[in-house]
Amino acid sequence: MTTTAPVDTTTPAAPGDSLNTKHMRRILASSFIGSAIEYYDFLLYATAAAIVFSQVFFTDLGPGMAAFASFGTLAAGYVARPLGGALFGHFGDRIGRKKVLVLSMMLMGVATTLIGLLPSTEQIGIAAPILLISLRVVQGLAVGGEWGGAMLMGLEHAPAKKRGFAASFANMGAPAGALLATLAVSLFTLLPDEQFFSWGWRVPFLVSIVLVSVGLVIRLKVAETPLFQELSTKAESKKIPFTEVLTRYPRNLILGIIAGTSVYTIAGMVTVWAVSYAVEAGADKTGVLNAKAAAAFGMVITTMIGARLSDRFGRKPVMLTGVVAAALCAFPILWLVDSGTVVGFTVAVILGQALQGLIFGPFGAFTAELFPTRVRYTGASLAYQSASTFGAGFTPAIAAGLVVAAGGSLSLLGGVWVLAFVAAAVAIVLTKEGRTRDLGEIG
Incomplete structure (x- = not known):
């Protein structure tokens, strides 16, 4: 027997014509801040995987294998992301977006704090990397x-002509979280190496519990979306949302995943693999991390610009522009990283993340407009999180493997990277433009 979710009567019946109202400002702030905190936790791990974990949890391996193993634990979190999307998406489509967002934030905060408290391999042996991987999986489920949910809170509250921009606040939270995480680790790299690797790297993880507490207070003050309220008053579908997405909307799901992979190959390449590669090539790690932080700030700006443009010209034209530009810049970015200088890395990461933001800005609305309200949380989450797994999750380890296979040359890596953008461009062309579609009538 199915149950009908309770209606949140504190929410206005329908979105207004402006985002500049007290109600919408609260919704968008919650979407941005909550997402930023969750991604601070999730991407903090990526930074630590690039420069810390090989020396704390994989000390018995050589430098190359230690880096590969460290990136492998990073990938574990990305593998868990589609599972988290399916699990939380199910309940988000059944009981509401807001309740699921509160739960995911609590789960993330606990996992991240425990990573900061985890003893090293030297202290507890093989149990240390096993526990590290387990906590990383929990992080993946949470994010x-x-x-x-954060994206839909903005999109489903917003007026139709501004929903691309409203949805992008969740997307902007990711680079903002990356900025905070990178600056936090960069600050503690100023410590002597002995202190940094013994306790300094742990502090940013422990700060998570404070950030999550603030985020929960903000998130609890927002109300459920009007579209979900309307859905909850109707007869509920007996199908499981995950099953319905796979059986009724497989084409949309596959195209969304392929399109999104382009965004995440950039993230995996320039913000994880390139950090490790540049530091090993001789670039100062503090300078590299500061450059990464500056690039994350730039990505917030280009994400906003991309979303704004998508509300005016459509999701597809803006995303295609970003994908084509990224394909043309793939080899120049790799050459800059290979310079082994902070300046070269800085130009590479800023350019890469600027292009990522241009694609990323419309991507929230792009995926949401592929699915009807009753399965939108599940469908959009599966597309987005699967793209993150194939793009960012495996990219650092694959990149390291391709460089080894090519005898140290970056040419093979560059060719594979360009092919990922070509595939994304084809997928975007094959989807329907969603800017003018009525969300309530999709499906």
Whole structure:
């Protein structure tokens, strides 16, 4: 027997014509801040995986294998993201977006704090990397449920002509979280190496519990979306949302995943693999991290610009522009990283993340407009999180493997990277433009 979700009567019956109202400002702030905190936690791990974990949890391996193993634990979190999207998406489509967002944030905060308290391999042996991987999987499940709900809170409250921009606040939270995480680790790299690797790297993880507490207070003050309220008053579908997405909307799901992979190959390449590669090539790690932080700030700006443009010209034209530009810049970015200088890395990461933001800005609305309200949380989350797994999750380890296979040359890596953008461009062309579609009538 199915149950009908309770209606949140504190929410206005329908979105207004402006985002500049007290109600919408609260919704968008919650979407942005909550997403930023969750991604601070999730991407903090990526930075630590690039420069810390190989020396704390994989000390018995050589430098190359230690880096590969460290990136492998990073990938574990990305593998868990689609599972989190399916799990939290199910409940988000059944009981509401807001309740699921609160749960995902609590889960993320606990996992991140425990990573900061985890003893090293030297202290507890093989149990240390096993526990590290387990906590990383929990992080992946949590962030898998975060983005879809945060994005839909903005999109489903917003007026039709501004929903691309409203949805992008969840997307802007990701680079903002990356900025905070990178600056936090960069600050502690100023410590002597002995202190940094013994306790300094742990402090940013422990700060998570404070940030999550603030985020929960903000998130609890927002109300459920009007579209979900309307859905909850109707007869509920007996199908499981995950099953319905796979059986009724497989084409949309596959195209969304392929299109999104382009965004995440950039993230995996320039913000994880390139950090490790540049530091090993001789670039100062503090300078590299500061450059990464500056690039994350730039990505917030280009994400906003991309979303604004998508509300005016459509999701597809803006995303295609970003994908084509990224394909043309792939080899120049790799050459800059290979310079082994902070300046070269800085130009590479800023350019890469600027292009990522241009694609990323419309991507929230792009995926949401592929699915009807009753399965939108699940469908959008599966597309987005699966793209993150194939793009960012495996990219650092694959990149390291391709460089080894090519005898140290970056040419093979560059060719594979360009092919990922070509595939994304084809997928975007094959989807329907969603800017003018009525969300309530999709499906």
